Amino acid sequence: MKHKASVSHDxxxxxxxxxxxxxxAEYLKAALEDEDEPQVLLIALRHLAQARGxxxxxxxxxxxxxxxxxxxxxxxxxxxxxLFAVTKAVGLRLTVRATEAR
Numbered sequence: 019m020k021h022k023a024s025v026s027h028d029x030x031x032x033x034x035x036x037x038x039x040x041x042x043a044e045y046l047k048a049a050l051e052d053e054d055e056p057q058v059l060l061i062a063l064r065h066l067a068q069a070r071g072x073x074x075x076x077x078x079x080x081x082x083x084x085x086x087x088x089x090x091x092x093x094x095x096x097x098x099x100x101l102f103a104v105t106k107a108v109g110l111r112l113t114v115r116a117t118e119a120r
Contacts, residue, residue, distance in 0.1 A: 032069045046066065050112065
C-alpha cells in the first residue's frame with residue numbers, strides 16, 4: 019500500500035482536531051477573533067464538524083446533513099441558531115468578551 023507523501027492542511031487540521039479537544043477549543047477561539055475575515059469561522063466550524071463526523075454533528079445539531087454542508091461551505095451563510103447548534107454539537111460554546119479599551 020502506498021502512503022501519501024503529504025496531506026493537505028485541511029486533512030491535517032481535521033486529524034488534530036479529532037484527537038485533541040483542547041486544541042479544538044483554541045482553534046475555534048482563534049477563528050472567532052479574526053475580525054477581518056469572517057469566513058475563518060465557517061472554515062473552523064467545518065473542520066470541527068468533519069473531525070467529529072458530519073452526520074453525527076448534523077444529527078446532534080438538529081439539521082439535515084446536506085444543509086450543514088451548505089451552511090459551512092465556502093459560500094455558506096448560516097443562521098446564528100445553526101452556528102450555536104453546531105458549536106454545541108462538537109462540544110464547544112461560542113462566547114463574547116469585552117474588547118480592551120483603546
